[in-house]
Amino acid sequence: MTAVPRVTGSKLLVQIGNGANPEVFDHDCLINTKRGVQFSSEKTESIMPDCDNPDDPAWKSVSKDGFQATISGAGMLYAASLGDWWDWYNSDDAKNVRFNVTPAGYWQGAFKLTDFEVTADGNKDTATTTVTIVSDGAVVWVPVP
Template structure:
């Protein structure tokens, strides 16, 4: 039996482009504990009637209409980058982002910061942050 090679959470990095030419991508320490990417699609459904047996239940046909990627991240609050994240949230600009899965490759596309949260459970608890990035256009996969 061949064991599945493990990919640990530290190998998943959300890397944000600096907008320069050539663009470089760096991981921001604000996302330091949880990170994930979710792919969803909008669909249209049609009922495909059975012409030979019109009384039988018909099967649904699904057509994908729109694709979207959502990156989520969280961690202990990294105060040094708060201003940058706040500016991104307040604007309508997308930034190029890579969701890196070392050693396999990365997804890349333009993303907008749609959710930004700073919280703490109490006076002595560490403050945390949570972010949500939503794709603005196509997302591509690049194998390494």
Template sequence: MATPVDSMRGKQLLVQIGDGADPEVFTADCLINTDRGLRLTSDTTSETISYCDEPDSPAWTEIDKNGLTATITGSGKLHTTSVEDWFDWFTGNDAKNCRVLLNGVSAGKGGGHWQGAFKLTEWEITGPEREKVTSSVTLVSHGPVTWVPAV
């Protein structure tokens, strides 16, 4: 029996960060080792347009998209050898090229990756006394993000 939806495991959603070289090499940093996500949002303006021939009827609201944003989130156990690089990224104003890869999914099933420049806007490190230290990051797009289908 076939499942109604093609699916994949969370570990196949992979955040990769470019090294800035030419050609650029993208790798997954071990600091994002548990949870990861991508949220695509749009800034909108709404306006309600009344119907001239039916002024007493409820009018529909029309939406215009003004801007698009992609936000990458990631978390996991703190990978200490990455701390200096992440801190430099956070304290600087540079964007880094990133990919969110649908790893292991073929092109015929919707595989590929989103790619664009991102700035590190939030970084949290927490550690309960008797547990491992964890870290979470938020990366926000700086310019366009594109979808690149798997080949």
């Protein structure tokens, strides 16, 4: 039996492009504990009637109408980059983002920062952040050769 190679959380990195030419992607320390990516699709559903047995329950047919990727991240507040994230949230600008899965490859596309939260549970607790970044157009998978 071949064991599945383990991919740890530290191998999942949200890397944000700097907009330069050539563009450089770097992981910001603001996302330092939790990160994930979710892919979803808008759909249209139709009930396909059974012409031979019209009283029986029928199967649904699904057509995909649109795709979206949502990256979520969280961590201890990294104050050094707080201003950059705040500026991104306050704009309608998309940034090129990679969700890197080392050693397999990465998903890449333009993303907008749609949710940004800074919290702490108590006076002595460490402040934390959570972010949600939503795709603005196509997202592609780039495998490592």
